[in-house]
Each structure stands twice: as structure tokens, then as C-alpha cells.
Amino acid sequence: MIETFIWLLAYQFMGEVIARSLGWPVPGAVLGMLLLFLTLCARRGVPRALRDNIPRLMTHMSLLFIPAGVGILAFWPMLSAHPLSLPILLVVATLSTFIITALVLQLGLWWQKRRGPA
Amino acid sequence: MSVLAWVQNSPLTGLLLTLAAYRAALTLSRRYHGHPLANTVLMGAVMVIAVLLLLGMDFQQYMKGAGFIQFLLGPVTVALAIPLYNNLGRLRKSGLPILLAIIAGSAAGVLTAVCAGLLFDMPRSMVLSLAPRSATTPIAMGVAEVLGGIPALAATFVIVTGIIGAICAKPLIQLLRIHDDVVLGVATGVAAHGIGTARVFQLSETAGAFAGLAMGLTGLFTAILAPILVHYLML
Numbered sequence: 001m002i003e004t005f006i007w008l009l010a011y012q013f014m015g016e017v018i019a020r021s022l023g024w025p026v027p028g029a030v031l032g033m034l035l036l037f038l039t040l041c042a043r044r045g046v047p048r049a050l051r052d053n054i055p056r057l058m059t060h061m062s063l064l065f066i067p068a069g070v071g072i073l074a075f076w077p078m079l080s081a082h083p084l085s086l087p088i089l090l091v092v093a094t095l096s097t098f099i100i101t102a103l104v105l106q107l108g109l110w111w112q113k114r115r116g117p118a
Numbered sequence: 119m120s121v122l123a124w125v126q127n128s129p130l131t132g133l134l135l136t137l138a139a140y141r142a143a144l145t146l147s148r149r150y151h152g153h154p155l156a157n158t159v160l161m162g163a164v165m166v167i168a169v170l171l172l173l174g175m176d177f178q179q180y181m182k183g184a185g186f187i188q189f190l191l192g193p194v195t196v197a198l199a200i201p202l203y204n205n206l207g208r209l210r211k212s213g214l215p216i217l218l219a220i221i222a223g224s225a226a227g228v229l230t231a232v233c234a235g236l237l238f239d240m241p242r243s244m245v246l247s248l249a250p251r252s253a254t255t256p257i258a259m260g261v262a263e264v265l266g267g268i269p270a271l272a273a274t275f276v277i278v279t280g281i282i283g284a285i286c287a288k289p290l291i292q293l294l295r296i297h298d299d300v301v302l303g304v305a306t307g308v309a310a311h312g313i314g315t316a317r318v319f320q321l322s323e324t325a326g327a328f329a330g331l332a333m334g335l336t337g338l339f340t341a342i343l344a345p346i347l348v349h350y351l352m353l
Contacts, residue, residue, distance in 0.1 A: 008193035015196070026341070027256040029195035030334040036199035046200055054200045058326060061316035062158040063140040064191045067132075067184035068255065068277050069163030073170065074177040075274040085238040089248070090275065093230035094282045097252055098290055098309035101223030101332075105301050106294075108215025 003049035004057075011036045126175050132183025139165040152320065154285045159313055191312070198315070198330030205327045208300060216304055220332050223308035224339035227252030228347045236351070243267055249348050251275040253340040254311045254333060261344050276311065283310020284317035299325040307332025 014035055016028030024031070040046055072079070079086060125131055143161035150156040170180055181188075202209065209216070228249050235245035246267030250258040255276050262272035287306040296302070299322045306314035307329035315333050319326030 005193065008196045011196045011199075012192045026338060027195075027254060029192040030254070030337060032192075032196040033199045033202075033330070033334060036196055037202055040199060040203040041206070046203060050197070050200050054197050055323070057194060057197060058201065058319050058323075060140075061194055061312075061319055063136070063162070064187055064194060065159045065277075065280070065313050065316060066136050066140055066162040066166060067181065067188040068273075069159050069281065070166045070170070070180060070184065071177060072163070072274055072277060073167050075271060078271055079274065079278075082238075082240065082244075085240065089231065089234040089238060089240075090251075090278050091282055093227070093234055093248075093251070094279050094309050095286055095290065096230045097223055097227040098283060098286065098305045099294065100226040101219050101308040102291065102294055102296060102301050102305035104222040105215055105219035105304050106296055106298075108218055109212060109298070109301070112212065112215055 001053060004053045007036075007047070007050055008032075011039075122173075126173060126179050127182070129183035129186070131173075131175070132180045133186055134183070135166055135169055135180075136162070136184050136187050139163075139169075154288050157281065157285050157317065158320075159284065159316070160281050195312070195330075198327070198334075201323050201327035202331050205300075205324055208324070209328075209331070212300060216300070216328070216332075217335070219304055220308055220335045221339055221343075223305070223332075224252065224336045225343050225347065227308065227336070228340065228344045229351075232348060232351050242352075244271065245352070246348065247271040248275055249344050250340050251279045252309060252311065253337040257337040257341055261341055264345060265348055277313070280310045280313025283314040287314055287317060288321065300328050303328030304332045308336045311336065 011032040012029050015030070015032030019026050019028045019031050139162040140158060142165060143158040146161055147156040147158050166180070231248040231251055232245055235248050243266070246265040247262045249265060249267065250261035250272060253261065253276070255273050258272045258276045259269035262269050283306060287302065287310065291302045291305070302321070303318055303325035306318045306325070310317070311333045315326060315329035318329050
């Protein structure tokens with residue numbers, strides 16, 4: 001477990017340092033994810049410390065968003081200023097974003113399959 | 119110091135409360151067989167809010183403890199690289215369609231929100247805060263600031279968007295009759311960032327892996343596309 005966290009925190013740390021020193025608007029953790037992904041590709045395998053503990057950690061990822069969900073409380077006055085239009089807007093925009101992405105991808109996969117194996 | 123004042127100000131309260139609410143939400147979610155509305159983030163947050171109001175605690179007091187849990191979002195985001203690596207074969211095979219879908223979805227995320235906001239005649243600062251709502255919180259806040267919106271408000275829209283997307287992901291993919299965990303993952307990651315990613319991890323590791331990838335790239339493309347699209351739509 002200790003080694004697992006050293007890996008993850010070290011890559012987040014690297015991501016933060018690189019993003020900040022280059023002035024990129026990308027969160028350090030996202031950059032850390034890409035760096036770790038490239039490392040795994042270069043190593044052609046997942047080290048044991050990451051293989052054993054991660055799957056269990058990921059199934060509880062929802063826990064980590066509860067504090068942010070509670071944050072809605074702090075902005076309730078602003079949100080309730082548009083009690084009808086704002087919820088409708090957020091639902092419509094989110095669902096259409098999901099549908100557009102899914103259909104474009106489905107179309108792309110279908111097109112790729114029709115062209116035959118690359 | 120009175121007992122209540124200690125309870126209100128101790129980091130233990132926020133920490134314990136969040137873990138207990140999550141555990142209870144997990145039980146409820148399992149009892150209803152993972153019904154989409156029995157979403158663990160939504161139910162957990164509602165339970166925490168109820169207890170905070172009961173104890174007379176504000177958000178700052180709550181975050182003294184809950185901040186430890188929120189901090190773990192960073193390392194867990196890094197850990198998304200592992201399921202992604204486990205799906206390397208599929209990523210190689212479908213890389214181009216996935217990339218195109220993420221770009222199209224990032225643009226759609228900005229366009230739908232800005233157009234609807236203009237249609238509903240919302241205040242300009244609110245529309246600008248809505249524009250980056252598909253990106254993860256830190257990116258959305260940064261983009262909102264660049265656009266002239268309100269970062270804190272943008273963060274709230276991000277969370278609500280994530281919860282809506284997490285609730286609707288499974289019913290929507292069934293409605294579209296798509297039986298591909300990669301499509302489910304990419305669409306959820308684009309539309310509902312990390313909260314959606316956390317949700318689809320409960321359904322399939324492959325979907326979670328691709329949601330994580332889509333979440334990261336959507337953040338990147340939103341940061342690039344939002345200022346351009348908003349400029350043309352709002353002059």
C-alpha cells in the first residue's frame with residue numbers, strides 16, 4: 001500500500017511541477033496520469049504495487065466526489081435564482097453532449113470496421 | 119469550548135460523516151441493484167448536507183475533515199493510467215475514432231450549454247460560467263476565469279453536470295442500443311468527467327478506463343475550444 005501511494009503521489013507531483021513550470025492549463029493529476037500511462041507502455045507491464053491495490057481503490061472513486069457534491073450547498077442561493085431554466089439547461093446540455101459523443105464514436109467505429117482490418 | 123463547538127470544528131466530523139454517508143449510500147445503491155437514481159455521489163452528498171444543516175455547520179467547517187478525502191482525487195486520477203494500460207489493445211485499434219468523438223463531444227459540451235443559456239436569456243456571467251462545465255473542476259474554473267465567468271459558479275455547474283451524467287449514462291446507452299463498454303466510457307467521460315468515470319467504474323473496468331482517458335482529453339480540448347466557440351457565439 002505504501003509503494004502504491006509513492007507511485008501515485010510521485011507522478012501527480014511530477015505532473016504538477018511540469019504543468020506549473022510550462023504554464024499549461026492542465027491539472028497536474030491529469031498530466032501525471034498521461035506520464036504514468038507512458039511509463040507503463042515503456043515498461044510493457046504494470047508493477048506489482050500498482051497491479052494489486054488499484055482495482056479496489058477505483059471502485060470507491062465515487063467517495064472522493066462527495067465533498068464536491070456538498071459544495072453545491074455553498075452556492076445554493078446562486079443556483080436557486082433560476083429554479084426552472086438552470087436544471088433544464090444542465091440536463092439537456094449534458095444528455096445531448098453524451099448522445100453526440102456516443103453517436104460520433106459509434107459512427108467512427110462502424111466506418112473503421114467497414115474499411116476492414118487495418 | 120462546548121461539545122457542539124468541538125463537533126462543528128473538528129476535522130473528525132467531516133471525515134467520519136463523509137465515510138459514513140458513502141457507506142450508507144453504497145448499501146442503498148446495492149439494495150436497489152445499482153439503480154441509476156441510487157447514485158452514490160448524489161445520495162452521499164444529500165445525507166452529508168442534511169447532517170450539516172442539523173449540526174449548524176458551514177461548508178468551511180465541513181471541509182476541515184472532508185478536505186483529506188478530496189485530496190485523494192489527485193492520486194486516484196493518476197491511477198486511471200493503469201486500467202487504461204490494461205485496455206491498450208482496444209485503444210490502439212480504435213484510437214482515431216475515439217479521439218474524433220472526444221473532440222466533437224468537447225465542442226458539443228460547450229455549444230449546448232452556451233446556446234441554451236442564450237436561449238433562456240441568462241446573465242452573461244452565468245453563460246460564461248456554464249461554457250466549460252464538461253471539463254474537470256480545475257480546468258473548468260481556469261477556463262471560466264479566462265472567459266470572464268465566475269470560477270466558483272463554474273465549479274458548481276461541473277459537479278451538477280457530473281451527477282446528471284452519472285445518473286443518465288446507463289439508461290442513455292441502453293436507449294441508444296449500444297453494447298460497447300468503450301462507447302459507454304468515452305461518452306460518459308466527455309459528458310460527465312470524473313463523477314461519470316467513478317460511476318461507470320461500478321459497471322465495467324473497461325468503461326472506467328476509457329472514461330478516464332476521455333475525461334482528461336475533454337479537459338484539454340475544452341480549454342482550447344471554449345474561448346474560440348464562445349467568441350463566435352457571443353461576440
